[in-house]
Amino acid sequence: MTTLYARFAAHIDAALDALEADGALTAGVDRRNVTVEPPRDASHGDLATNAAMVLAKPAGMNPRALAEALSAKLSALDEVAAVDVAGPGFINMKLTDDAWRSEVNLISDAGDAYGRSTVGAGKTVNVEYVSANPTGPMHMGHCRGAVVGDALASLLEYAGHKVIREYYVNDAGGQVDVLARSVHMRYREALGEDIGEIPEGLYPGDYLIPVGQDLAKQHGTRFVAVPESDWLVLFREAAVAAMLVMIKADLKLLGIEHDVFASEAIVQRDKLPEAAEAFLRARDLVYDGQLEAPKGEVDPDWEPVTLPLFRSTQFGDDQDRPIKKSNGSWTYFGADMAYHFQKAQNADALIDIWGADHAGTVKRIRAAVQALTEGTKPFDVKLVQMVRLLRAGEPVKMSKRSGNFVTLADVVREVGKDVVRFTMLTRKADAQMDFDFAKVVEASKDNPVFYVQYAHARICSLKRKVAEAGIDATTPDVSKLDATDLELAKLAAQFPRIVESAAAAREPHRIAFYLYDLAAAFHAYWNSGNDDPERRILLVNSVETTSARLFLAAAIGQVIANGLSIMGVTAAVEM
């Protein structure tokens, strides 16, 4: 049994086939833009399709005439009560009540699979997210990308993709050397030396103290008075490993677990950049050349240097990009390019979640992926905007220098995983957002986290009440659901198509907005029982109506729970 919207998409497709067979429609016209949607204005009916308008032009036909022909076919369907053609060629359908009742049954039968889709066709998508430098605990700056990436990964799974959740560990650059030097100071400190203040430019955080202590325990004084070159690699690896343990623990607080932690150092050790360079040189996409001096302000230190450059301008970038530095080591871009090359071997599509401050590097990586995969692997970057932390309306001050940043662990501890995750998904990713500690825990309609959770909890409480009242609701009869009840079913029935469109657009926030709408509709339904006791769900003198409405409410609760599971938020049973 397919869901209602999927079924009607198939009905329309079949009707168009029939029209082609009759010679009433030119064969072979592209149908990709044909949609089935609820009309904006409910008075137009339950479902609308733009098929006639979209197909008329390429078929060389009059849209109204095509609409009439198509509506004749559609009106023959059992589930269709009425069809009319409106405006320039919209086909509006009113469905029978039974069509909607059967969807309630379907939700109940499908349970936590309701809304799952196969549009992903099992294609593998690699979602790379977080990828914070392994130099300290996670702070709030990383949080939104982590949640958006994780929810997007779940959403794509729900829509039928295979998903690889990946974290790229930048353990090869200068920053991890700085980390290693910071740890070396903590190591000496652990051996009893008075190191005083941690010097400017090193990481001052206390979280490095145990790392130094461990190294002291393991190696004693061996690395105190020897040159840096003797200990740098060892200390770097130990420090990065320790940082990753912390980061994984932080991510776990948010319910996030990656499948793959890919190391930049290993990318370099395995000579992947060399392979990528050779691949590109063979196609004349890497050459040795000089970049022009930047326009605008003149930098007196500018000197032209010959470097191996990737021809990213051929793929729409503003200038070609160096893949190696003048000292012969790889640039960040050079390694990153090779890393994406590797990811593309094991996936059909790549998605990166980046902070908006990296917007300037999107073009070059896109160019590189296009060049290295010869255009065969779709690649998307989702940019995630900054979150402003507020406490009672006042911005929370953060200073990385003093180590006084707000850690992710602190925030999760204060407001909870569910609140953090849901809140991060209440804006589209590329819009800036405020996170106010007071507001996100507020128990009011103003707070979507609470509002959606509350709807689910209410439904659970209802099940308990019905049981307490001694009503046997085990054999619900959906024919007892009237037109008012079915309005809720209509909204619930949209969940599968919301999932598909959100997945296609890579926009998990749409699930959050949909759940808010569904919760609002349920609360309104519930409250209508205050004005009119006949509209209550629990009616002690009518077992049939009670069990039917409870069945409907349970279906709404199921959809809310399914949506929340995509977001990684717990569906509260009571509040």
Place this chain on the structure above:
RNA sequence: GCGCCCGUAGCUCAGUUGGAUAGAGCACGAGCCUUCUAAGCUUGGGGCCGCAGGUUCGAAUCCUGCCGGGCGCGCCA
């Protein structure tokens, strides 16, 4: 100087990839609690969708040019 993102109600934001009369919450006005949890519900007012052109049956959505805001801009990560 160039590139990217953004501009929708007084405020915070949605807008189903081009559909019909542009929506929600807050705030403001008016109703509603001996309750299946009022932790809310119903209802009213409020809009040149930044501006000007273009594309077509049809534009908040796509294209071009301006105006305004944010971010970035040679070998950092």
